[in-house]
Amino acid sequence: MKPIMLRTPPRAAPVAAAVCGLVALMALLAPWIAPHDPFAVDPLNAYAPFSGTHPLGTDDLGRDLLSRLVYGARTSLAGPLVVVIAAGTLGTGLAVSAAWFGGWFDNLVSRALDVLFAFPGLVLAITVAALFGTGFVTPVVALSLAFVPVIARVMRAAAMRERNLPYIEALRVQGFSSLHICLRHLLPNLAPLLMVQAAIGFGYAMIDLASISFLGLGLQPPAADWGLMIANGQPSILAGFPQQSLIAAVAVVITVVAFTAVAERLAVRFGGDVR
Amino acid sequence: MNTPLLEVRDLRKQFKDFVAVDGVSFTVPAGGSLAVVGESGSGKTTCARIVTGLEKATSGTVLLDGAATLDRRRRASFVQMVFQDPYLSLDRRQTVSDCLGEVLAHHDREMDRRSRAARIDELLDLVGLDRKLGESLPRHLSGGQRQRVAIARALAPNPKLLVLDEAVAALDVSIQAQILNLLVDARAATGVAYLFITHDLSVVRHVCEDVVVMCRGKVVESGLVAEVLEAPAAAYTQRLVASVPRPGWVPSRAVSRG
Ligand SMILES: Nc1ncnc2c1ncn2[C@@H]1O[C@H](COP(=O)(O)OP(=O)(O)O)[C@@H](O)[C@H]1O
Ligand SMILES: [Mg+2]
Numbered sequence: 182m183k184p185i186m187l188r189t190p191p192r193a194a195p196v197a198a199a200v201c202g203l204v205a206l207m208a209l210l211a212p213w214i215a216p217h218d219p220f221a222v223d224p225l226n227a228y229a230p231f232s233g234t235h236p237l238g239t240d241d242l243g244r245d246l247l248s249r250l251v252y253g254a255r256t257s258l259a260g261p262l263v264v265v266i267a268a269g270t271l272g273t274g275l276a277v278s279a280a281w282f283g284g285w286f287d288n289l290v291s292r293a294l295d296v297l298f299a300f301p302g303l304v305l306a307i308t309v310a311a312l313f314g315t316g317f318v319t320p321v322v323a324l325s326l327a328f329v330p331v332i333a334r335v336m337r338a339a340a341m342r343e344r345n346l347p348y349i350e351a352l353r354v355q356g357f358s359s360l361h362i363c364l365r366h367l368l369p370n371l372a373p374l375l376m377v378q379a380a381i382g383f384g385y386a387m388i389d390l391a392s393i394s395f396l397g398l399g400l401q402p403p404a405a406d407w408g409l410m411i412a413n414g415q416p417s418i419l420a421g422f423p424q425q426s427l428i429a430a431v432a433v434v435i436t437v438v439a440f441t442a443v444a445e446r447l448a449v450r451f452g453g454d455v456r
Numbered sequence: 457m458n459t460p461l462l463e464v465r466d467l468r469k470q471f472k473d474f475v476a477v478d479g480v481s482f483t484v485p486a487g488g489s490l491a492v493v494g495e496s497g498s499g500k501t502t503c504a505r506i507v508t509g510l511e512k513a514t515s516g517t518v519l520l521d522g523a524a525t526l527d528r529r530r531r532a533s534f535v536q537m538v539f540q541d542p543y544l545s546l547d548r549r550q551t552v553s554d555c556l557g558e559v560l561a562h563h564d565r566e567m568d569r570r571s572r573a574a575r576i577d578e579l580l581d582l583v584g585l586d587r588k589l590g591e592s593l594p595r596h597l598s599g600g601q602r603q604r605v606a607i608a609r610a611l612a613p614n615p616k617l618l619v620l621d622e623a624v625a626a627l628d629v630s631i632q633a634q635i636l637n638l639l640v641d642a643r644a645a646t647g648v649a650y651l652f653i654t655h656d657l658s659v660v661r662h663v664c665e666d667v668v669v670m671c672r673g674k675v676v677e678s679g680l681v682a683e684v685l686e687a688p689a690a691a692y693t694q695r696l697v698a699s700v701p702r703p704g705w706v707p708s709r710a711v712s713r714g
Contacts, residue, residue, distance in 0.1 A: 347545040351609065354508050355559055356532030365558075366547050 197442035204220035204436050208254035217245035219252040219405045228422045240410075240425045241417050250428055252405040257433070260321050261386035265379040267325035272332030273375055277363055278331075280340035289336070294330040302327030303389045317400055320393045324386055332378050339374050343367055373451035380444030384437040391433050407433050459522040459581045461617050461649050462507065462535070464477040467516035469502050469673075476502045478673035480516075483684045484617060484666075489643065489650040491660040491681060493696065494670035503670075504621045507651065521616070532565055536610035540622040542602035546594040552580070552605050553590035556612055556670035557705045563613040579608040582645060584638055604638065611646065619651045624659060636662045661685065669693045 199329025207214060216236070223243030229235050237246040279290040309323035344367060352362045376410065393399040394422060402413060407429040414425030460483040469477040477499040484490045492500050505511035507518055518536050520526055539545040544553060545590040556576045560567060567575070572637055580587050583604040594602055603623065610618055620639070624632040636659055643650060652664050660667060660681055669690065670679040688694045 347539040347541055348547045350510055351537065351539060351606070352547075353510060353530060353547050354535075354537045355562060355609075355613070356528040357562060358528075366549075369549055370547070 191299050193442055194446035195275070197439040197446070200435060200439035201443055204254055204432075204439070205258065207251050208258045211252045211255055215245075215248035215251040217248040218250040219244060221245070222232070228417070228420075237428055240414070240426050241422075243295045243418075245372045245424060246428060249405040249410060250407075250432060253410055253429065253432070256400060256404065257387065257391070257407040257436075258319060260317065260385045260390040261326075262326045263321050263383045264328055264386040264390070267322075268328035268332050268382065269375055270380050271325070272329045273368070274369065276333045276336035277340045277367060280337050281359060281363055281367070290333075294333050294337075297326070298330040300327065302331070302385075302393060306389060306393055307396065307398060310393060315398050315401055320390060320399050324389055324393075328382055328386065331376075333380060334374070335378055336371060336375065339371055340367060342408055343370055373447065375448045377444050377451065380440055380447060384441045384444070387433060387437050387440070458486065460519075461488070461521060462651065463517075463522075464503070464507065465517045465519070467503065467506060467518065468514045469499070469506060469511065470514045475673055477506070477513075480668075480670070480673070480675050482662055482668045482675065482678065484649050487617065487643075487647050487649050489652060489664040489665065491664035492651065492653045492670060493657055493667060494655065495696070496655050497672075498670040499673040500655075500670055501621055504619045504651065504653050504672050508535055510537075521606040522706065527693055530561065533613040534613040534615055534617075535617045536613065537619040538603070538606050538610050538620065538623045539670055542599050542606055543594075543626075545606050546602055546609075548594050550599075551591050551593055552585070552608075555609055556580075556590075559612040573613075579612055582642060583608040584612065584634075589703060598631075599627050600618065600634060603627065603635055607635075607638065607642065608625060611642065611648065611678060614646070615648060617649045617651060619653070621653045623652075625654065625656065628649040630660065636685065639663050657685065657696055669696065 196332050216234075221244060223239070226235075226243035227241050229239040229243070231238050235247065237250065240246055240249070275290050275294070276371055276400065279287040304325040305327045306320050310320045313319045344401055349362060349366065352366060390399060391408030391411065394406055395412040400406045400409050402409065405437065410427045410429035411433070414423065414427070417423070462484040464483070465481050467477050467480040468475070480499070480503060482492070484488060495498055506513045517524060520531065526534060534603065550558070553573075553576050556573055556579055560572050560575055569610045576590060577587050580590060585601060585604050585608070589597065589601065594605070597605065601670065607623075617631065623639075624635050627635060640663060641654075642648065650663065652660070654660060665679050666679070667681045667684050668675050668691065669684065669688075670676070671690075671692045677684060677688065683696055684693060688697050
């Protein structure tokens with residue numbers, strides 16, 4: 182995964198981290214932050230402009246956009262979070278066992294990952310969602326699978342380098358079991374790299390899941406979800422009310438940029454230095 | 457005669473069609489110190505790795521205390537190893553105490569926290585490290601200090617045999633001398649035997665009584681250090697000895713700098 186990274190100046194990192202934190206808080210505290218019920222329809226009040234009661238206006242059904250944005254953070258963050266946790270766990274598990282056992286097992290895992298890698302993740306996720314139904318779970322599971330080879334490749338290369346270091350051999354000479362060495366030494370030393378991969382993957386997963394929602398294969402109306410909001414706002418753009426799509430898109434972009442900036446900072450901090 | 461601590465007989469190791477070790481035999485008596493010398497590529501490390509179980513021999517036997525096989529933990533408390541690169545042979549996330557404590561707990565499950573802490577202090581004393589350094593991470597230590605930690609870790613299970621593979625090669629000359637002295641003292645204090653592997657003949661005399669000279673996977677000469685280094689019989693050993701600076705030898709570069 183060659184990150185689509187802008188060079189983040191070091192000072193931007195705390196800002197980016199703060200943005201990530203704020204978005205996460207927004208998702209957690211949605212019921213307390215949102216000024217209105219995000220699902221409350223009020224047709225007489227459709228397309229209301231920015232005002233005190235509706236700080237970001239309302240959508241085509243008169244629902245409060247700020248409330249929908251705040252609630253939308255929940256699924257919009259939960260999806261990528263599940264994807265990176267699932268893909269991170271599975272990918273790292275495969276990577277470490279392949280690197281540790283080597284031989285035919287490593288070959289088998291590497292070939293399988295190559296095959297999975299050959300499918301573009303988004304296409305795979307879209308296909309699976311189209312075949313197995315829309316909603317939250319299907320695209321997330323599909324995308325998790327699609328991310329496994331991406332994470333596993335990076336982690337396998339790192340695990341390979343790590344397992345050949347003399348400290349691992351010293352532990353073997355001390356008679357520690359493979360399991361002990363992998364869990365207590367190999368994995369903790371790979372954790373920073375995994376964090377970087379997860380943070381980068383988070384941004385990608387968010388864009389991919391938003392795209393899937395946008396295509397109508399993810400969450401269905403009336404769910405409050407940023408990708409879905411971008412899609413639902415489309416007809417309104419033509420009617421001259423772009424705010425729904427716009428604020429949701431801005432939320433996606435800001436969150437992705439913030440996570441990617443944090444990832445880059447982590448990468449600089451922990452970048453490949455084994456000493 | 458007593459069973460030797462380590463007996464290596466007709467050891468052979470083949471990587472694909474390359475023979476790295478070709479019929480090597482030697483023994484290390486209890487408390488002894490055997491140097492294995494030879495140019496780089498002569499198969500010394502491969503022998504060391506086979507002795508410690510990191511590598512399997514293609515053929516031949518390695519007898520530890522007369523036994524061909526020991527279970528993992530027994531073997532580990534019998535033979536230990538110190539590696540060349542002190543920068544890479546410690547887990548960078550682990551403090552010195554954690555590193556030693558983990559090994560102690562592994563070899564003696566019954567050991568309680570307090571006796572473990574006492575044993576850690578004892579080990580730090582043994583290798584000449586300030587007890588305060590116990591809380592340090594490897595990155596806060598110098599190369600020499602790290603190698604002392606590696607030696608302490610290797611001595612933690614009270615092994616009978618310590619394999620040192622180029623254990624001072626990565627260190628500055630002044631630090632080398634300190635570590636060599638430490639090895640002499642540690643052997644006197646614990647009675648551990650050494651299999652001391654080096655390409656550098658100048659460090660052998662200080663630490664070892666016996667020596668085997670390896671060339672391209674074969675032993676070309678063996679005997680007492682004093683005899684082999686004074687009057688080498690094999691042409692290969694003569695060349696090796698001739699290339700080593702003698703006591704009183706002054707590097708010409710230093711002379712010309714004046
Ligand atoms: N894992 C390996 N695979 C292939 N060749 C190896 C391997 N390990 C060592 N060798 C080869 O075996 C020879 C002896 O290596 P080594 O035992 O490291 O020698 P020394 O320690 O005396 O320098 C070298 O030519 C080296 O390239
Ligand atoms: Mg070597």
